[in-house]
Amino acid sequence: MSEVALKEVATRRGSTAWLRAAAPWTLAILVILVLPHLLTTSFDRTLLIEMGIAIIFAAAYNMLLGETGMLSFGHAIYFGLGGYTAIHVLRFIAAGLLFPVALLPLVGGIGGLFFGLLFGYLSTRRAGTAFAMITLGLMELVVALALIFDHLFGGEEGISGNRTSGPELFGIRFGSQTQVYYLIAVWMLASLALMRAFTRTPVGRLCNAVRDNPERVQFLGYDPSRIRLIAFAVSSFFAGVAGGLFAVNYELMAINSLGAERSALVLLMAYIGGIGSFLGPILGAVLVTFLQVALSDYTQAWLLYLGLFFVLVTLFAPNGLIGLVLMHGPIARAGLLHRLVAPYAMALIPVLLLAAGTIALVEINYRLAIRPELGAAMKLFGVSFDAKGAAAWIASLLLVGLGFWGLRLIGPRVSARWGEMLEEARA
């Protein structure tokens, strides 16, 4: 091939690579623009806004857990402290400070960064299990101190502000939920792009190296604890951005925004989605937020279901849901996916039986233990029964038993089938 032709191939390849990189972002922008026209109720909008904030937070968390291999049990303190910084600046704005409300998430990010550097300096001296325990201790410390400093944190009621009090910029005052939605969308896209870019920098690559083999990194002349601190600071910054958006949306920060529950939720989001890929935590954030909002309307036990689901993921799908999808990549490319439909449909039967039995047991117990005032007569899956009667118990135990037995019978065969397909796809 002549040199000119080679160059042409190179540019053509370059342009497709560029296209391929831009495609997901274009798709994301399209989805963001279309969604508010499809989902118009206030409930839907709130859900979308919650998802946007959760996506930033989960992606930020994954900078730590997925990229650098640091497990934090208390990352909500950077979310919360960032949010508190933003809400205090919002109060200054109301008092006359000239600062655009649209930039408040940046203030939140700086707040998160500041505390991330402060606590990160202490905690990143250790790695692994000790680091995880230290993050837990620091979270308890911050929560306990926040309860003591009433003036700054407002105790249980929290600190409130007013986002419409700021100077008007291009006619936007953030009076409507739609304007907040677009503000969050812009910040989400920018944060995701920046985080994605960070993982491609040499520092981002070093983070991966520290995760995989810290000793080797040390031999290369880098200080692993320094790199851990950098990753921690970056992650805290974006957690703070998410907190700032939370403050703008709710115009209120309370102590529960920096406590154990939010820390646990973000961990669950990232891990259930899959910490091995950039898309995983985003998927997890969307799914868990949806479950949180949708399930909590139907059942009091949603946290139990979420916990159960999480334990199952740790046991059987360590790469998260995205890992399960990626597992089928080679098979789909070889055009063999349709041959897995039948075995998967077979496996679905015991899974559904097991799920139905478990849900029945949990709901019956919840009714009896937590809401006894509603009486023993209840309805589930369209069946009315007496929660105190033996029939309901026997039926649900039978369902669980049947499902479990069926899964033990079918499960190994299905996974063997998947293995065969993978072999065939590779051949």
Place this chain on the structure above:
Amino acid sequence: MELVVFSLLNGVLYGLLLFMLSSGLTLIFSMMGVLNFAHASLFMLGAYLAYQIGRYTGFWPGLVLAPLIVGLLGAAIERWGLRTVHRFGHVAELLFTFGLALLIEELVQLVWGRAPVPYTVPPSLDFAAFTLFGTTYPAYKVFMVLVSVGMFALLGLVLTKTRVGLIIQAALSHPDMVAALGHNVPRVFMLVFGVGSALAGLAGVIGGFALVTSPSMAHTLGPIVFVVIVVGGLGSLTGAFVASLLIGIVQTFAVAIDVSLIDLLARFGVTVARADIFYDLWKIKLAQLAPVLPYLLLVLMLVLRPRGLMGTRET
């Protein structure tokens, strides 16, 4: 003087309770490299089970049965849970136990409700053991000390003097060699996990009536136990012992001393205005600060000696 003696007694008692939890945790950690996040949840389960069994049979059978059940549950968790997750690495193991902790907390609410249960001191222990400075000291606290000390003595004897104990010690440092000698190392792991869990259960049985038996008790005590083992140095039993007593005594003293900086300044004739920005800081009473002290100790330890009191150096 009275304050000092009683605070010391209560502090040692609290420290022993902490050590009952942290010793099992440390034993499991140094053997398998797994930090069992659900350890405090097993402690809670011990308290609830003792309460439930006690309703049918009275306190004493519960003292034996509850730790036994919790121990069996722990062994089951190791056998069917941790062993599966083990191949995915330590982070997955820690996350698995974290999920278990969430699950146990929810399940406890499912069975016993969200409010605390009335698990009280059994009548056979509800009398004054001795009188000191005109104040009586309850018998159940003496009983708690006796149980924990007796259990440590037993555990120490088993670990150092019996054949099983020697195999456990050997499997701690050289699991491959022990396996090559024909011992079933996974079963040893299961045993240790079970015994560690039973220890947590026992701590729950005797701690349940001294503290409040509610679904949040795991969440209140758990982080403190984790602080204990980090401050003591991960994997060091002696370190865990020293840190347990230290935190127990410091916290108990702080609760007993009801002084704030304002009171201290007032002694020197300085008064602080309410409008002062730092008023919140000045008005904090030492007793108010008591729950924070373990965590402050953690921060202090990280600044001065990151590897903990008796920990070995690591990355």
